[in-house]
Amino acid sequence: MAVTIKDVAKxxxxxxxxxxxVIANNTRISEKTKRRVREAMEELGxxxxxxxxxxxxxxxxxxxxxxxxxxxxxxxxxxxxEVLRGISTKAHEEKYALLISxxxxxxxxxxxxxxxxxxxRVDGIVMLYSREDDQIIDYLLDVNFPxxxxxxxxxxxxxxxxxxxxxxxxxxxxxxxxxxxxxERIGFIGGDISFMFTNDxxxxxxxxxxxxxxxxxxxxxxxxxxxxxxxxxxxxYLMSLEDCPTxxxxxxxxxxxxxxxxLAELEISVPKAVSVISFNNLLLAEVSTPSLTSVDIxxxxxxxxxADCLLKQLATSSKERKxxxxxxQIIKRHSTDVR
Amino acid sequence: MAVTIKDVAKxxxxxxxxxxxVIANNTRISEKTKRRVREAMEELGxxxxxxxxxxxxxxxxxxxxxxxxxxxxxxxxxxxxEVLRGISTKAHEEKYALLISxxxxxxxxxxxxxxxxxxxRVDGIVMLYSREDDQIIDYLLDVNFPxxxxxxxxxxxxxxxxxxxxxxxxxxxxxxxxxxxxxERIGFIGGDISFMFTNDxxxxxxxxxxxxxxxxxxxxxxxxxxxxxxxxxxxxYLMSLEDCPTxxxxxxxxxxxxxxxxLAELEISVPKAVSVISFNNLLLAEVSTPSLTSVDIxxxxxxxxxADCLLKQLATSSKERKxxxxxxQIIKRHSTDVR
DNA sequence: CTGAAAGCGCTAACAC
DNA sequence: GTGTTAGCGCTTTCAG
Numbered sequence: 001m002a003v004t005i006k007d008v009a010k011x012x013x014x015x016x017x018x019x020x021x022v023i024a025n026n027t028r029i030s031e032k033t034k035r036r037v038r039e040a041m042e043e044l045g046x047x048x049x050x051x052x053x054x055x056x057x058x059x060x061x062x063x064x065x066x067x068x069x070x071x072x073x074x075x076x077x078x079x080x081x082e083v084l085r086g087i088s089t090k091a092h093e094e095k096y097a098l099l100i101s102x103x104x105x106x107x108x109x110x111x112x113x114x115x116x117x118x119x120x121r122v123d124g125i126v127m128l129y130s131r132e133d134d135q136i137i138d139y140l141l142d143v144n145f146p147x148x149x150x151x152x153x154x155x156x157x158x159x160x161x162x163x164x165x166x167x168x169x170x171x172x173x174x175x176x177x178x179x180x181x182x183x184e185r186i187g188f189i190g191g192d193i194s195f196m197f198t199n200d201x202x203x204x205x206x207x208x209x210x211x212x213x214x215x216x217x218x219x220x221x222x223x224x225x226x227x228x229x230x231x232x233x234x235x236x237y238l239m240s241l242e243d244c245p246t247x248x249x250x251x252x253x254x255x256x257x258x259x260x261x262x263l264a265e266l267e268i269s270v271p272k273a274v275s276v277i278s279f280n281n282l283l284l285a286e287v288s289t290p291s292l293t294s295v296d297i298x299x300x301x302x303x304x305x306x307a308d309c310l311l312k313q314l315a316t317s318s319k320e321r322k323x324x325x326x327x328x329q330i331i332k333r334h335s336t337d338v339r
Numbered sequence: 340m341a342v343t344i345k346d347v348a349k350x351x352x353x354x355x356x357x358x359x360x361v362i363a364n365n366t367r368i369s370e371k372t373k374r375r376v377r378e379a380m381e382e383l384g385x386x387x388x389x390x391x392x393x394x395x396x397x398x399x400x401x402x403x404x405x406x407x408x409x410x411x412x413x414x415x416x417x418x419x420x421e422v423l424r425g426i427s428t429k430a431h432e433e434k435y436a437l438l439i440s441x442x443x444x445x446x447x448x449x450x451x452x453x454x455x456x457x458x459x460r461v462d463g464i465v466m467l468y469s470r471e472d473d474q475i476i477d478y479l480l481d482v483n484f485p486x487x488x489x490x491x492x493x494x495x496x497x498x499x500x501x502x503x504x505x506x507x508x509x510x511x512x513x514x515x516x517x518x519x520x521x522x523e524r525i526g527f528i529g530g531d532i533s534f535m536f537t538n539d540x541x542x543x544x545x546x547x548x549x550x551x552x553x554x555x556x557x558x559x560x561x562x563x564x565x566x567x568x569x570x571x572x573x574x575x576y577l578m579s580l581e582d583c584p585t586x587x588x589x590x591x592x593x594x595x596x597x598x599x600x601x602l603a604e605l606e607i608s609v610p611k612a613v614s615v616i617s618f619n620n621l622l623l624a625e626v627s628t629p630s631l632t633s634v635d636i637x638x639x640x641x642x643x644x645x646a647d648c649l650l651k652q653l654a655t656s657s658k659e660r661k662x663x664x665x666x667x668q669i670i671k672r673h674s675t676d677v678r
Numbered sequence: 679c680t681g682a683a684a685g686c687g688c689t690a691a692c693a694c
Numbered sequence: 695g696t697g698t699t700a701g702c703g704c705t706t707t708c709a710g
Contacts, residue, residue, distance in 0.1 A: 002457070004687055015697045020689055028695060047457030051393040052687035055702045060390070062438070070424040076622050078417040084439075085409040092441035097455065099401070099438050100423075102431035116436065118341070118386030120703095257626040264628045283415050287596040289603045289628060343703055354681045359705055367679055391703035394686050459687095 003044045012040035023048060054120065062097040063087070063310060064122035066113055066136060068129045070104050074192065077254055078282050079299055083128055083150060086303025094311050096123075110135050117145050124310045126150065126303075130162070130196045148310045150302050152196045161313065163306045163324045165297045167197045170328045171204020174249050174277045174295050177330055179212055182339030183247035183275060187220040187238060189231075189259055191251030198251055201279065205249050220245055228258075235262050239274075246339055247275040253282045256292055260335070271337035281331050291333035298326045342383045351379035362387060393459065401436040402426070402649060403461035405452055405475060407468045409443050413531065416593055417621050418638060422467055422489060425642025433650050435462075449474050456484050463649045465489065465642075469501070469535045487649045489641050491535045500652065502645045502663045504636045506536045509667045510543020513588050513616045513634050516669055518551055521678030522586035522614060526559040526577060528570075528598055530590035537590055540618065544588050559584055567597075574601050578613075585678055586614040592621045595631055599674070610676035620670050630672035637665045 009016045014033060021029050022037040040046075054060045065087065068074050091098055099122055103109040113136050116122050125140060130151030140147045141159060149162040178186050188205045191198045206216055219241065222234045238244060250256040256278035263270055270276055270290055278285070281296035305324050312318075348355045353372060360368050361376040379385075393399045404426065407413050430437055438461055442448040452475050455461050464479060469490030479486045480498060488501040517525050527544045530537045545555055558580065561573045577583060589595040595617035602609055609615055609629055617624070620635035644663050651657075 002459075002687095005689095006687080016687090017689075017698080018696060021696085024689085026695095030695060033695080047454070049394070049687050050454075050458035050460050051390045051399070052702090053689075054390040055388070055394055055704085056687080056689040058702075070427055073622075075424060076417060076420050078415060078420070080420050081415050081417070085414060088409055088439070088441040089443055092443065092447060092451070096441070097438055097451070097460070098441055099436055100427070102427040102435070102437055104428055104431065108431060112431070112436070115386070115389075119389035120341075121389050121436070254623070254626075257623060257628075261626045261628050261630065283412075283593070284596060284623060287593075287600045289596075289600050291600065341703095344705095345703080355704080356682080356706075357680060360680085363705085369679060372680080388703050391686090392705075394688085395703080395705040397686075 002049070003046050004049070005046075007044055008037065008040045008046050011044060012037045058120065060121055060123050061095060062099050062122050063091055063307065064113070064116050064125040065098055065100045066109065066125060066127045066129075067101060068131070069106050069109060074129070074195070077252070078284065079252075079280060080128065082282075082299040083303035083306075086300040086305075087126055087307040088303075090304045090307035090311065096307075096311065106135075110139070114139065117143065124148075124314050126306050126310060130154065130164075132194045132196075146310060146313050148306045148313070150306050152200065154196060159321055161309055161321045161323070163302055163309060163326060165197070165302070165328050166325050167200030167297075168204040168207070170279065170295050170297065171201035171249070172208040173204070173328070173330060174201075174279070175205045175208035177293075178247040178249065178275060178277060178336065179208065181247070181275065181336060183245075184212075184214055184339075185220070185243060185245045185247070186214075187222065187245035187248045189235070189248055189250045189255060190221065190223045191255055193223055197279075201249075201251065231258070232262055235259065236266065239263070239266055239268060245274065247277070247336070250276055250278040252280045253278050253285045253288075253292055253294055254280075256294075256335075257284065257288055260288060260290075260292075271335050275336040277330075277336055285331070285333070288335075290335045293333045293336040294331050295328050296331050297328045301326050341388070342385050343388070344385075346383055347376065347379045347385050350383060351376045397459065399460055399462050400434060401438050401461050402430055402646065403452070403455050403464040404437055404439045405448065405464060405466045405468075406440060407470070408445050408448060413468070413534070416591070417623065418591075418619060419467065421621075421638040422642035422645075425639040425644075426465060426646040427642075428639075429643045429646035429650065435646075435650065445474075449478070453478065456482065463487075463653050465645045465649055469493065469503075471533045471535075485649060485652050487645045487652070489645050491539065493535060498660055500648055500660045500662070502641050502648060502665060504536070504641070504665050504667050506539030506636075507543040507546070509618065509634050509636065510540035510588070511547040512543070512667070512669060513540075513618070514544045514547035516632075517586040517588065517614060517616060517675065518547065520586070520614065520675060522584075523551075523553055523678075524559070524582060524584045524586070525553075526561065526584035526587045528574070528587055528589045528594060529560065529562045530594055532562055536618075540588075540590065570597070571601055574598065575605065578602070578605055578607060584613065586616070586675070589615055589617040591619045592617050592624045592627075592631055592633055593619075595633075595674075596623065596627055599627060599629075599631075610674050614675040616669075616675055624670070624672070627674075629674045632672045632675040633670050634667050635670050636667045640665050 101112045103112045124146035127149040152164045277293045279295045281294040285292040285294040440451045463485040466488040491503045616632045618634045620633040624631040624633040
């Protein structure tokens, strides 16, 4: 087998426990032996066996990540690499590793999560999404396992630490921006409503209109839950109305790209005939034609903070729940214009 | 602490070793005791401690994933969720978990990888990219640790198991497609040339032109290595030439989006004035305006096969290296047209 | 077919 | 300051 703590101990002429203490950088070890032990480690090319360590002190120094089912198209959204980048950066700062759940169906993922929790493979979990009726959250709550959620939970909000944007306000801000540009007939093209943020943004949209005394029309609200084709039909129909919208608030940049595509087919010019604002400010918002005015929700930071929060919770083993709101900002580009 | 194998043993009135055998589904255990043990496990809600297991039999049932430095923009490419999906699916089929490397600089990642290999946290590694002068590959080769690479390695090709497209052919096919449409002045907009696939596609492009007896012009080849701004200048310059290209082969869909954007600014119509073909066939190829003719390289399959190969290698502990080529296919959309 | 016991490599009392 | 020792929870000979 590989070189162990015993080999190092022998070479350095100390007890294994001393080596262990040197690794932990225990203050009660003399500098001299520390040096000697370190030299021995160096010479033998020693690396600690992390499983053994985990077993002995029941701490894994790894965080579990739960992604949505890879069967879903949500998975393909460039949102994920970006949160991952945030989480990864913070995790690395604290020398934590990242274990990700596998499984394509919801049930498989659920079981994988139970496996990693009960199997003592992770110290805490970051949920990379928040959706309705999530068994995983119920489970974690039930066994009282540390976790944070990116996005606002549907249930048990008061018991859960989560990181979110103020999506309600983001929806309002986006809509207000269009209102300020002089638009009054404003439509809303939503994403999957089983995700919490879609809901919140929709509420914000409604509120903004209401505050301006503009009455809502259910016609103006289209959800993407349906198939590609159906969404397309809905939009085509929407734009064929005599009093069709002059501006659209769209759930996210990816959906916005689809919308632009459909509008181009209909030969409706953006932003001349219709303005479009969307959310997330993915890299692609910048390079779409026209470039998208988009609400930057700071995805990287969502990830970073989610990891930070969880790590702090683990360090202090506090059970206090927290809510962190990451700021957003409208990035003005060429898909919006005055009425 | 949690419920262990001993608790189960006690309840089922057997020895711990018997429980262990039941978990492993050892054939020499009678069906009767198996049932009894399983009931006990059920009743107590037993879950094996995976660290203990790993320690005892030195197998972790987890694969390590190495991503490019998250400091790089390559990281944000939607390519990654999709390979991940492939890897994850295969890994799950064999009940393997996934551990991903953290770290933002190359050096940090290198150390993280060494940590997960020496720390015995993974049984094998999938490299999610292939680039020049990669120390990680050198290291893995050096310590003789099982791994597979997505993309063709720059060095030591004969010693490495890798999964790749035939990017040379893909580049040729893409170029030939444009040639068949009657184009003759064809440009190439490359991505980061430190990635192998860029290189190969470029070679294929050159070969195709050469076979048609069309002489290469260095003017027609633009690399994206530079800043956004610089690339833009280059393209603007390219298109201002009197004999500017009537078609472009572009490194990947994401870059193609940028190209479309720049062409739109220059009021050059696609595909009327210029045809554009790109690679990867990401979801966004479909929804860009115009939709992109793109070479589908089967990203999901690249991931799936990489995991499959690695897993097979682990199962048979064969040292045989293998090269797997994933087929590609041109998906015709609206960004290309006859000359 | 099942049990007893050793040991995987490390940490953490407890000694001195 | 450092050594001794007893586990962490599992697997795996070796007996029987």
